[in-house]
Amino acid sequence: MKKHTIRLHPLGKEIQVNDLTPLIDVLHEFGIEFPCGGKGTCGKCKVRLLDGEIQITYQHRQKLERLALAPDWRLACFSKCTSDITLEVEQFNHLILADESEFDFTPQKGFGIAIDFGTTTIVAQLVDLTSANVLAVETMLNPQVKFGADLISRIQSCLDGHTGEMTQIIRSAIGTMIGLILKRQDVHLEKVVLVGNTVMQLIFSGCDVSPLSMYPFHAGDLGMKVFTPEELGWKLQVKEKVQFYPSIGSFVGSDILAGIAATGLHRKENFTALIDLGTNGEIVIGNIDQIVCASTAAGPAFEGANISMGMRAVTGAISSLSLIDGKMEVSVIGNTAAKGICGSALIDAVAILRKMDLIGMFGEINSGEDKIQLTQKVYLTQKDINEFQLAKAAIAAGLTILSNKLEIQVADIHEIYIAGGFGNYINLTNVVETGMIELPEEKIHKMGNTALIGAKMFLFEDSEMTQEILSKTIHVNLEGDPNFQNIYVDKMLFQ
Amino acid sequence: MEELLEKLLQAVEFGKVDFKSPYPPQLKGENGAYELTIKALESGVGPQQILENALVPAMDRVGKKFSENKIFVPQMLMSAKAMGASMLQLKPFFTSGEIKTKGTFIIGTVKGDLHDIGKNLVAMMVEGAGWTVIDLGVDVPSARYIEAVNNNPGAIVALSALLTTTMVNMGEIVSDIKANLPTTKVFIGGAPVNNDYCQKIGADFYAPDPQGVVEHLSKLAS
Known part of the structure; x- marks a missing residue:
């Protein structure tokens, strides 16, 4: 089968895909979101075609016209890859909330990295703290998956004596991700924020996971964990600190705390x-x-x-x-x-x-x-x-x-x-x-x-x-x- | 009389609790297990006969259908509820000793684990097979199983666990029971366990589903 290369800007990423692969199938791995679910109504997944061809179907053209987009824009959710292409991803220029407003922030100096540390996947984004723009993104499969796919099997692996190794590989993997980002964007970091479920927090922090293995699930301190890069074995500079945000309870972590903040439901x-x-x-x-x-x-x-x-x-x-x-x-x-x-x-x-x-x-x-x-x-x-x-x-x-x-x-x-x-x-x-x-x-x-x-x-x-x-x-x-x-x-x- | 028992059997098999119960749709407007049991007792059917000729065969069919994936948890629970409505009428006869059960079956979810649906289904099916069931609930430590056997000599004990992390507590509990009460038979069950694990921890029997427990129990009772 024919293969094509997709280049993504401003991420500086290259992906190889099969002929006729829908863009929606590959872009979501990079944290790109499709709020209307690929119906072509919201326009949030728009990409600017910098090089190459994306054929436009009649339906796609109608959607582009309704959204009043310039001729070099395409909707990722309606696009298939039929040649080598280079795209600028609009979504990384804005932070978008579901209520369609960009979130309020007080501009600060410098750059920060936000990391969603999931059981299965990890996404890190470099953010310009003066504008809230995303400058780069890295994604990877959580290397702990070799210790089991779900949380219970990860906890089991900790009980079996692999905690130290799991802490070590995840710290080193996330350090590598940040290193890759900094290689592309040579900036000084002010801070790094990590969110993840309780088990991920405890393993990353090198804490005892065993209380989560059975009722009454009394995990120790689930509060904010603060590190220096040296403590994590990262050979990079972070001016302020690396923070793993607090968990809410034994099985609800800071990823949900962040989710609550994102929805503003509080x-x-x-x-x-x-x-x-x-x-x-x-x-x-x-x-x-x-x-x-x-x-x-x-x-x-x-x-x-x-x-x-x-x-x-x-x-x-x-x-x-x-x-x-x-x-x-x-x-x-x-x-x-x-x-x-x-x-x-x-x-x-x-x-x-x-x-x-x-x-x-x-x-x-x-x-x-x-x-x-x-x-x-x-x-x-x-x-x-x-x-x-x-x-x-x-x-x-x-x-x-x-x-x-x-x-x-x-x-x-x-x-x-x-x-x-x-x-x-x-x-x-x-x-x-x-x-x-x-x-x-x-x-x-x-x-x-x-x-x-x-x-x-x-x-x-x-x-x-x-x-x-x-x-x-x-x-x-x-x-x-x-x-x-x-x-x-x-x-x-x-x- | 035969017809009443056959109707009761069907009410339990298909989960018709009482007249006003909307389930199952095909028995709408019919009497449920509750009314049919009262009628049977009134017309002189013996309580032992109600148990053995209606409830036990009904729950046997339910257990078989469940292990063949022909029905799922909701239908099984509905049948168990219908059986429960009937059992409530039979209760005085259990107390008086007029109904003889096959033996006593003690069940609980092991220490550290709060999952009880699987354990409850087994308890209902074993009760439906004509056993006295003592349900110790969830998060049960060794001492409570041992205490229950001491109060009911000769009883069979069953341990349930849903998580790989709590399954390890089964080994400890089996050892404790065997150390204190060497002749007691201990069964284990639950999603993470299997026959190998049963052998490994020195338990006596493992079944993958409630029907497996019921069938093994009837072998032991006969």
Whole structure:
């Protein structure tokens, strides 16, 4: 198959892709977000074509005209790669919040780096503190994945005596990322801000993870951790400090603290929710007075774990399904033959199969067969559908139990933000259809990587906002709720 | 009489708790396990017969369908609720000794673990197979299992865990139980465990699903 090279500015990145690869499939790895989910309505993913060709379809041209863009602009979500191209990514020139306003910041001197340290991926952005512009970005797979994909297996590895090694490799990897950024942009750093879940915080800081291995989960000090580059073994200069932001509770970390900051829900009168659909799923509901949050084990099914033909969002994965004239149509990443199905398409598949009445209210396959073919090669088994039910029920039950804690109904939630790379891709109509979020679609907004947005905001803040959020926030253990089982099992149904 | 028992069996199999219960849709407007049990007792059916000829076979079908992936947790729980409605009527006969159970089964989620849905499903299915079940709840340390066996000599003990990090506590609890009560049979179950692990920690039996427990128990009882 023909290969092409994409060059990204101002990042100075080069990527090799297959012919006809949609840009949306490759750009999201670099922290580029698609707030409208690739419908071409928001224009946020616009890129300037500096060199090469991107063919414009009739539909693409209409969208560009409606957004009144100059002839050298393209929408990444409508573009496919058919030649070598060089792009300027508009999104790195602005920090954009989901309410479409750029966030307020007090300009400061110098440069800072914000890092979202996820269980699976790590994103670092170099920010000009005078303008809040992003000058460079680095992404990498968390090198700890060799110790297990999910948090429990990472904790297990720590218990098995690998803590020191895991601390060492992650510090060195992040140091290398920063080094790569500074190689391209020769600047002096004022500060580095890291956010991540509690387990990542403890491992990075070299603290004992074992209390998180079992109830009562009393982890030690989860507060702000401050380091000098020397302590971390980084051969680089940071004028002020390297800060790992405080965790909220045993399984809700500073990535969610940053998410709360990004949504600004702690300053809103109306109840607002944030759902982070990452490897570990977290849910927050709150307003200016009170915030409750919890973690759920929803992630694995959405990442393809425990799904017989499940896979991550890589080449060959079905990324979405739609029902056209009563027939299922699939779209495959990298424009190749379908090899498996990723989380976003799993939601589509279940919603569509239910709509076609191929599965019943309990998730049972109505034909009595043990699987349903989606394409000639890719299918869902009865067990896969059941796994999906567990995942969607975890989210729906989490929303219900947290609402109960606040003495409100889920329907009282004014707005709900979906964060996480995976959240970018999901079809909200289908999410609502499956009952995962029991609110009308117009109340649900995709917000991309809220952890990274919040981490960038923290570059401009002293710890006041952090203290404000922490003082309002309560961490809830969902399994500890006396009604958990009844609510969870009830949410497994399709109404 | 036969017809009443057959109706009760179906009510439990398909999870019809009582007349007003909306589930399952195909039994709308019919009596549920609650009403059918009262009627059966009124028309002179013996409580032991209700247990053995309706509840036990109904839950056996439910357990088989669950292990074949034909039904999922919600339907199983609905059936267990229907069984519970019937059991409530039979309770006096258990207390008086008129109904003989097959034995006592003590179950709990191990120390450090709060997950109880899997444990609850096993407890319901074992009760539905005609055993007296003592549920110790979650986060249960060795001492509480041992105390429960001391109060119920000859009882079988079952340990549940959902996490790889809490599964290790099973080994400790099995050793403690065996050290204090060498003849006690200990079963283990839960997502991270398997038969190899069962052998390794010296437990007596592992089952991948509730039906496996029920079938092994009936072998032990016969």
